[in-house]
Amino acid sequence: MTGQRRTMVRAAMAQSGHFTAEEMHRWLSRDGEPVSLATVYRGLAVLEEAAVVEGHDFADGTRRYERAVDREHHDHMVCVDCRAVIEFTNDRIEELQQQVVDDHGFTMQDHSLTLFVECKAWHAEGSCSRREEREARRKASGIG
Amino acid sequence: MTGQRRTMVRAAMAQSGHFTAEEMHRWLSRDGEPVSLATVYRGLAVLEEAAVVEGHDFADGTRRYERAVDREHHDHMVCVDCRAVIEFTNDRIEELQQQVVDDHGFTMQDHSLTLFVECKAWHAEGSCSRREEREARRKASGIG
DNA sequence: GTTATTGCAAAGGTTTTGCATCTAA
DNA sequence: TTAGATGCAAAACCTTTGCAATAAC
Numbered sequence: 001m002t003g004q005r006r007t008m009v010r011a012a013m014a015q016s017g018h019f020t021a022e023e024m025h026r027w028l029s030r031d032g033e034p035v036s037l038a039t040v041y042r043g044l045a046v047l048e049e050a051a052v053v054e055g056h057d058f059a060d061g062t063r064r065y066e067r068a069v070d071r072e073h074h075d076h077m078v079c080v081d082c083r084a085v086i087e088f089t090n091d092r093i094e095e096l097q098q099q100v101v102d103d104h105g106f107t108m109q110d111h112s113l114t115l116f117v118e119c120k121a122w123h124a125e126g127s128c129s130r131r132e133e134r135e136a137r138r139k140a141s142g143i144g
Numbered sequence: 145m146t147g148q149r150r151t152m153v154r155a156a157m158a159q160s161g162h163f164t165a166e167e168m169h170r171w172l173s174r175d176g177e178p179v180s181l182a183t184v185y186r187g188l189a190v191l192e193e194a195a196v197v198e199g200h201d202f203a204d205g206t207r208r209y210e211r212a213v214d215r216e217h218h219d220h221m222v223c224v225d226c227r228a229v230i231e232f233t234n235d236r237i238e239e240l241q242q243q244v245v246d247d248h249g250f251t252m253q254d255h256s257l258t259l260f261v262e263c264k265a266w267h268a269e270g271s272c273s274r275r276e277e278r279e280a281r282r283k284a285s286g287i288g
Numbered sequence: 289g290t291t292a293t294t295g296c297a298a299a300g301g302t303t304t305t306g307c308a309t310c311t312a313a
Numbered sequence: 314t315t316a317g318a319t320g321c322a323a324a325a326c327c328t329t330t331g332c333a334a335t336a337a338c
Contacts, residue, residue, distance in 0.1 A: 002311065002318055021303080036320045041303060043318095057203045059256070061328085062302070077245065080253050088244055096237050101221065101261055104232075109224050110260040112203070115241055117250040146293055146336065165328085180295045185328060187293095205303085206327070293336070300329065310319070 004035045008043040012053050018064040018085050058085070058114060079119040086119070148179045152187040156197050162208040162229050202229070202258060223263040230263070 011024055025040045035043070044065055047053045054068040058078050064085075075093075077086040093113065101108045155168055169184045179187070188209055191197045198212040202222050208229075219237075221230040237257065245252045 001313095004319070038304080038321075039319055057201055059201045077248070077250065079250075086248065088248075090240055090244060093237055093240050096234055096240075097257075097259055100232055100234060101259055104221070104230065104261075104263075106221065106223075106261040106263050108259060108261055111258065112260070113241075113257045114255070115245055115252060116254040116256070117245055117248075117252055119248075119250050148294070182296075182329080183294055289338100291337085294334080296332095296334105298329105298331085300327100302326085302328105304323105304325070306323085307321095308319105309321105310317105312317085313315095 004039055005043055005046075007033045007035060008040065009047065009052060012044075012047060012065070012067055013069065015067055018056070018066045020062050020064055022062070024065075056112070056114075058083075059116075075113040075115075077115045077117050077119075080116050081118055084119055086117075148183055149187055149190075151177045151179060152184065153191065153196060156188075156191060156209070156211055157213065159211055162200070162210045164206050164208055166206070168209075200256070200258075203260075219257040219259075221259045221261045221263075224260050225262055228263055230261075 007028060008024065011027060021037065021040045021044055024044070025035065025037045028035045028040070044053060044055070048055050048065070051068050053065045056064050056066070056076065058064055058076070060083070072089065073094075074087040074089045077088060078084070079086070097111055097113075098108060151172060152168065155171060165181065165184045165188055168188070169179065169181045172179045172184070188197060188199070192199050192209070195212050197209045200208050200210070200220065202208055202220070204227070216233065217238075218231040218233045221232060222228070223230070241255055241257075242252060
């Protein structure tokens with residue numbers, strides 16, 4: 001285990017939210033413990049295999065990670081307006097998922113449940129920056 | 145509506161499985177109705193907005209589409225070995241998802257449930273081509 | 289005629305990789 | 314000493330975009 005790896009683990013453990021490789025790279029540089037971007041990518045891949053972090057794909061083109069140690073499993077809601085990530089857990093859904101896999105005779109390796117929402121009621125008016133442009137696009141398309 | 149767009153719609157409707165932009169581009173070329181890759185990308189985006197196709201992100205770096213017309217909603221299992229896509233539906237899970245969103249006072253825009261499985265029991269022995277390399281990697285890492 | 293669509297090539301953004309160098313054990 | 318990690322720059326990869334030409338209505 002190299003110094004850079006240790007730095008990355010420390011940084012990951014200190015995070016309570018979600019982060020990208022790019023973001024981690026930026027923190028470490030800012031904090032005077034620079035690690036090259038390539039190494040951050042390689043490190044996150046290793047940490048993910050080791051279940052130190054968990055990677056998610058929220059369909060915006062960038063992989064996001066979060067600490068996986070000392071945390072319980074959860075799923076995510078992502079606001080399509082402001083990209084806020086809200087976590088939730090639902091044991092019943094978990095059970096039903098497992099049952100579906102069992103019914104097919106498969107083995108569950110991983111599962112990913114993401115609800116894309118508009119968090120209108122949660123955010124104060126105006127804080128959801130992308131709403132206008134989305135609605136403009138929708139109208140312009142004449143379809144939705 | 146241009147000829148290319150019509151071609152794309154026809155091709156999409158003829159598909160029962162999942163496909164990428166690259167794949168659609170290849171068919172059309174092969175079938176003597178070539179449409180440039182850029183246009184395929186643009187067309188699929190339009191068709192998705194119009195709910196003619198549905199796009200999915202199965203975490204392998206490429207967006208996949210499927211016909212959305214005359215089909216009921218369903219979720220997916222993806223085999224991590226051979227990348228087979230198996231569809232399933234579960235009304236109870238759907239209800240519970242909606243309930244989670246309601247409980248937060250949000251509005252559901254979309255949702256994505258993908259179970260990553262090993263389809264061992266389903267595929268005949270040997271047809272899951274990626275299994276060996278995955279297990280080799282896992283062992284090599286000394287972690288899993 | 290006006291507006292939207294196409295094709296091409298170029299750029300975009302994220303992630304991976306080759307290779308020489310360096311580090312940890 | 315030796316396998317593995319690092320940094321850099323270059324490449325890979327999928328996707329989007331600028332722009333001039335074209336097609337639809």
